[in-house]
Amino acid sequence: MTNTESMSIGVFAKHAGLTASALRFYDDAGLLPPEWVDPSTGYRFYGEAQLCRASWLRQLREIGMPLTVIARFLTAEPAEAERLLDEQVAKVVTDAAAVQHTAAALRTALGKPPRRTVCVLPGPVFADAVDQVLATTLQDPAMPVLGGVRMEATPESVALTATDRYRLASRTLVPTRSSADSWTGTLDGDELRILAPRLRRSPTVSLEVDERSLGHRLADGAVRDCRLLAEFFPDYRLMIESLPAVSHRVTVGKQETVRVLERCASEHVGIRIFDRRPGLVLSDGTEVDIAGAANGNDLTFWFELTTLYPALTHAVGADLMFELRGPDQPATIRSADGGDLTTLVMPCRAPDTAR
Numbered sequence: 178m179t180n181t182e183s184m185s186i187g188v189f190a191k192h193a194g195l196t197a198s199a200l201r202f203y204d205d206a207g208l209l210p211p212e213w214v215d216p217s218t219g220y221r222f223y224g225e226a227q228l229c230r231a232s233w234l235r236q237l238r239e240i241g242m243p244l245t246v247i248a249r250f251l252t253a254e255p256a257e258a259e260r261l262l263d264e265q266v267a268k269v270v271t272d273a274a275a276v277q278h279t280a281a282a283l284r285t286a287l288g289k290p291p292r293r294t295v296c297v298l299p300g301p302v303f304a305d306a307v308d309q310v311l312a313t314t315l316q317d318p319a320m321p322v323l324g325g326v327r328m329e330a331t332p333e334s335v336a337l338t339a340t341d342r343y344r345l346a347s348r349t350l351v352p353t354r355s356s357a358d359s360w361t362g363t364l365d366g367d368e369l370r371i372l373a374p375r376l377r378r379s380p381t382v383s384l385e386v387d388e389r390s391l392g393h394r395l396a397d398g399a400v401r402d403c404r405l406l407a408e409f410f411p412d413y414r415l416m417i418e419s420l421p422a423v424s425h426r427v428t429v430g431k432q433e434t435v436r437v438l439e440r441c442a443s444e445h446v447g448i449r450i451f452d453r454r455p456g457l458v459l460s461d462g463t464e465v466d467i468a469g470a471a472n473g474n475d476l477t478f479w480f481e482l483t484t485l486y487p488a489l490t491h492a493v494g495a496d497l498m499f500e501l502r503g504p505d506q507p508a509t510i511r512s513a514d515g516g517d518l519t520t521l522v523m524p525c526r527a528p529d530t531a532r
Contacts, residue, residue, distance in 0.1 A: 182224075183212055183213065183222035183223060183224055184222065184223050184224070184225070185220065185221075185222060186200055186201075186211070186220070186221045186222070186223065189222075189223035189227070189228075189231070192228055193228055193231035193232060193235065194231075194232070194235050195231060195234075195235055200221070200223075200231075201221070203234060204221065206244055206248075207248070208234060208244065208247060208248060208251065209227065209230060209231060209234060211223050212224040212227065230251065233250075233251065234247065234251075237250060237265075240265055240266070240269060241265065241268075241269060242261075242265045246261055246265070249261060250262075270371055273371055274371055274372070274375065274401065277368070277371075277401055277402055278399060278400070278401060280402065292385035292386055292387045292392055293356070293358075293360075293385065293386055293387075294356055294383060294384070294385050295330045295355070295356060295360045295384040295385065295386050295391075296330050296335055296352035296354060296355040296356065296383075296384055297352060297353050297354040297355070297381055297382070297383045297384070298335065298350060298352050298353065298381070298382050298384070299353060299380065299381060299382075300376045300377060300378065300379035300380055300381055300382045300395070300396070301376075301377050301380075302350060303350065303376050303382050304373045304374070304376040304377035305377075305493075306337050306348040306350055306516075307326070307337065307369055307370075307372075307373045307376065308373060308491070309337075309346060309348050309491040309493075309518055310326055310337045310338065310339040310346045310347070310348050311326065311339065311366055311369065311370055311373075312339075312346065312487050312491060313339040313340060313341055313344045313345060313346040313520070314326065314339045314341065314366045315341035315342070317341075320408075321406065321408060322363060322406055322408035322409065322410055322411075323340065323341055323342065323411075324365070324366040324367065325339070325363040325364055325365060325366050325406045325408075325410065326338070326339050326363065326364045326366055326369055327339070327361070327362075327363050327364075327410045327413075328360075328361065328362055328363070328364055328391070329359075329360075329361045330352075330355065330359060330360045330361070330384070331355075331359045332355045332356070332357055332358075332359070333351075333355075334349050334350065334351060334352070334516070335349070335350045335351075335352055335355075336348070336349045336350075337349075337350075338413055339366070340411055340413055340416075342411065343523055344484070344488075344520070344521060344522055344523070345413055345416070345417075345507075345519075345520065345521040346488075346491070346518065346519070346520045346521075347413070347518070347519045347520075348493075348516065348517075348518045348519075349516040349517050349518075350516045351516055353381065360386055362386065362391060362405045363405060363406040363408070363410045364391060364403045364404070364405065364406070365403055365404040365405070365406055368402075368403045368404055369403050372393060372401050372403060375393075375395065375401055376393060376395075379395040379396045379397070380396045381395075381396050382394065382395060382396075385400070388405075389404065389405055390402040390403060390404050390405055391403050391405060416521075417521075420502060420506065420507060420509075421502045421503065421506055422502070423500045423501065423502055423509075424473055424501060424502055424503060425450055425471065425472065425473030425474075425476060425478075425499075425500075425501040426471070426472050426473070426498065426499065426500055426501070427448060427450060427455045427469065427470070427471040427498070427499040427501065428455075428469050428470050428471070428496060428497070428498050428499075429455050429467045429468065429469035429496070429497050429499075430467070430468060430469065430495060430496060430497070431489065431492055431494070431495055431496060431497050431512065432495070433467055433468060434457070434467055434489060434497060435486075435489050435490055437457055437465050437467070438457075438482065438485070438486050438489065441459050441463075441482075443459035443460040443461065443463075443482060444460055444481065444482060444528070445459075445460045445479050445480065445481060445482065445525065445527075445528045446458070446459065446460075446479070446480055446481075446482050446485055447459075447477040447478065447479045447480075447527070448477065448478045448479075448480070448499055448501070449464065449476075449477045450471045450472075450473055450474070450475055450476050450477070451475050452475065453470070453471050453472060454466070454469075454470075454471060455467050455469045455470070455471040458477055460528045473501075476501075477527070478499075478501050478504060478508065478524050479504070479524055479525050479526065479527045479528070480508075480522060480523075480524055480525060481525050484522050484523065484525075485522060488510050488520040488522050489510070491518065491520070492510065492512035492518055492520075493512045493513060493514045493516070493517070493518045494512045494513050494514040496512065496513075497510060497511075497512055498510070498511040498512070501524075503524075504524050504526075504527075505524070506524075507521040507522065507523055508521070508522055508523070508524055509521055510522060
């Protein structure tokens with residue numbers, strides 16, 4: 178590119194989404210020097226090929242990466258650059274948790290009424306339950322409550338439920354200590370996702386509620402808040418009660434079933450019932466016998482692997498129970514340990530290779 182084809186700092190700034198003053202700063206920092214500088218006026222000029230680097234600079238600054246790290250990122254091999262990105266994301270998440278902690282302390286300092294204790298749960302168990310149901314949430318600006326997790330606490334149990342209107346997951350836990358009163362609320366899924374690593378490291382978590390948030394008091398005394406959503410949560414019980422009767426029931430071992438799915442490269446997976454014995458069918462027609470039990474007529478129900486696999490890997494206990502209703506009706510996947518996990522997934526059409 179000749180000098181006459183170069184862009185002035187103002188034009189380049191507009192294309193790059195930066196200000197002229199920011200470009201001067203990055204030049205002085207040695208991160209984005211201009212293509213050339215007019216010796217008589219000192220004006221900076223940039224080439225079109227520099228727009229990509231300028232865009233990276235802007236995005237890296239948007240996620241808070243320090244200039245010294247950006248300098249390493251811009252000259253790093255892809256693997257090293259990815260590692261630097263991961264480290265920055267982890268730092269942002271940690272900082273967000275610290276902000277929540279400070280906000281919780283400030284709320285306490287405002288003299289708000291004391292929170293009511295809902296229950297006490299084992300931290301690692303609670304964190305696992307959060308992960309299991311968060312997989313079914315959905316980020317939908319038109320319906321933000323689908324990104325939330327419904328919590329229903331009674332003196333006997335705590336249930337976490339999430340749905341994206343096409344799938345549903347409900348995990349029931351047994352608290353180590355609970356109050357005599359019941360409580361129901363919808364937690365912000367994004368904030369709960371940030372909390373999960375801290376919950377997992379705490380032997381116990383005491384849940385304490387006020388009008389706007391659910392506090393998670395960790396074993397070390399720290400309290401992490403999670404915002405409550407005010408929007409109406411879908412009536413998932415009505416959805417479950419409206420389901421047709423179960424026509425087929427299949428019980429198999431979780432470990433064996435998941436191992437088969439992890440070794441296959443099949444876009445679709447069929448749950449096969451033949452002569453009251455369960456098995457799996459892959460898209461290419463390969464059939465795999467699975468130890469277990471089944472009832473109902475011989476039939477194959479097809480699922481997309483991307484839908485079925487997460488539901489199975491998040492299951493609890495050693496066994497999986499499939500409750501099947503028909504090729505166009507939601508299937509229920511049930512599992513249990515001390516509590517239980519129920520997931521609804523939709524079957525799909527049989528792949529062309531299986532017809």
